[in-house]
Amino acid sequence: MSYKPTSFVCDSTSQLVEGCTLSVRMQKTGLWKRAEILSIKTEGGKRQYYVHFLDFNKRLDDWVGDDDLNLSSVRFPRNRHRQRMELSKESRKKLPDEDHTVSDEITKSQQSQLKQKSVHEIKNVQWIELGRHRIKPWYFSPYPQVMCAQPCIYLCEWCLKYVLSATCLGRHLMKCNLRHPPGEEIYRKNTISFFEIDGRRSRTYAQNLCLLSKLFLDEKTLYNDMDPFLFYIMTVFDSRGFHIVGYFSKEKMSGENNLACVLTLPPYQRLGYGRLLIEFSYALSKCEGKTGSPEKPLSDLGLLSYRSFWAQAILDVLINQKYNDSENKITISINDISEKTAISPEDVASTLKHLNIIMYYKSRYIVCVKGDMVKNHLKTKTKPQFRIDADCLRWVPKEWNGTLGKATRH
Template sequence: MDTVERWPVESLVDGAKLGVRMTGDLEFREAEILSIRITPDRKYRFYVHYIDCNRRLDEWVGESALDLTNVRFPQKGGKAPKIQVDTSSNSHTSSPDREVPKKGSTRKRKVVGDASEVVKAEEAPVVPRPPSPFQADIKAPSQRGSMSIIGHSEDALTRIRNIEMIELGRYRIQPWYFSPYPQELTTLPCIYLCEFCLKFVKSSTCLKRHMMKCHLKHPPGNEIYRSDKLSFFEIDGRKNKTYAQNLCLLAKLFLDHKTLYYDTDPFLFYILTEQDDRGFHIVGYFSKEKESAEEYNVACILVLPPYQKKGYGRLLIEFSYELSKCEGKAGSPEKPLSDLGLLSYRSFWSQKIIEKLVQHRERCDDGDQLYLSVNDLSEETSIRKEDIISTLQVN
């Protein structure tokens, strides 16, 4: 019986593609290795992106999850990335490049130096990372949202989720994406956030100490709407700069293809909360520019994972359009939308259009004209005409 040849795990490099068994799945999926880490006990860990899947599914896996019988390596000649070696001191230094062993090789490669050394491997060049964690839009200096498209998606460092877990109130949440929290927090198993001011600390002890000093029981700013236990608070990014920046850092953990702005002054943030006997707990939010040349009514929108699939996304969208009605404008979210965002907006637009068409038909007598123009729909719903047209075309 022939033995199936396997690539040695030491031969794998960043950019290599192979079958990987996703956590909780029995079948192999094609995936790309984004980063390699060696644990203190000399075991390999691989951060992988599953091809044609959203990046929120990216994860660290061990050798047992890999199909080493069929590996596609990246083209040579690129810049060599670093393989991280976990040590108790979390120190990382550089070491010489390594060669890719041939398939079927069983010889163990010699380990040069101690466990704190970093081994390099070949990869295609990457775009240099901007120095500021709150970076401006690369293509233009104009600020189009509290977070804006373009920026980190081509940066190899920011493709890797850097925070393992956060604790926010009574929930522990696993982040989906990279967020530029301070480097010293990225080595911790969990970071802790005050659910009222969103300050981040490194331990539960630090959080308890902070809570003794923090007198907030709700987001700063003005409560502008309340219905039963739900409230909306309006936050001015200029008056509450620290809170706004902490909110953007938190949101970035769950929003892909977004780049943080350091300057939150031009933006308003609308925080949706649930109230109980302990205070007003953040559920989600949306932000908008105070003055938008494109008349966007939403820059970013997010419902935190513990509150998703409960109708809060629709509530945030509807509230943004109610604000547009108060301003006498037709609004639209900043484009492009995420996959989940597009689904939510399409659902909202479709339902609002159908509601208006049904209401119009009920108002019309038998002899009246039944048609309703796109302009009429836009005026009655405050939904921009382009969004109405695209929704009608899809449906």
């Protein structure tokens, strides 16, 4: 239900309720931005407010204190206040033959459901520790409540098991005999490896991986059934073992979709690993002899990563395409580009449009790549970057039967 906020003279933070909007100081930057209060709690006698900064990604949602609030511009949610007043009046009504015990239980149940629904919008894990990295999560993930009550959740970087304390983790590591993801290594070049994990065979690992990734992917959907999915884990190797950098998943019977979910863990972001994960998904599509496309819609970061990859792959094809001597021009179709890159025709067309290099001329569509675009593209290619070497891939496509329990090689 939409509501119209109204100006509200606020003399004290004690008057603030969920749904109020006001200016809030961002803890990372110190800037004051408009935000909505999503939840309020009291700890150690002090009130804390969980806020969402309007027009910003939910990964910036955070708990703030009284000192971070500017009370001079509070706007109060009028309809929500009215609804609360009506609910309060309704709860005071007494019916002649009312069973108070049952009524109270229903009210408690409804309140619990509303509270749980609210909690799902709020970050519930303060920190996680994974190997040498301590990471602050971006979003909610349904770890057990007893875990979320701790300042930090400790994860085994080999099997992703979660425990309550560093002491518990130390005891677990003495028993855990893994030093790489529990699957088949299908790619290795220098220190980078990929492991293929079958969700059916490594169900616990897959579930723990999904819980971990939900902390950093807002739109990720968690499934209890891991059987229909394959997980491709990218790792970097050192003397201690194969450390997880990121992964992507795909359904075993996914049709054209060659990727369901992709994540590079925060310590490894902005280093080129995300692009490598995407490139690897298309390397598998080439082995299968078909084009691929990620499941839509993409997240904001995912869309940026894919557009960058698509643009580079497509420009590579266009720039290296040879002239047709008989016509003294380059002739290539969207389907030709799709076959060379394994990128679906729809994604090729959308990328050409996004790059603004496709136009309608003399009753036909043509692609016009300007000199400065070629120069920038070639300059980007000269920068050091990770690339997939197809010769290092040791993988044969599988055909999955209807139960997803068994696979046959092509």
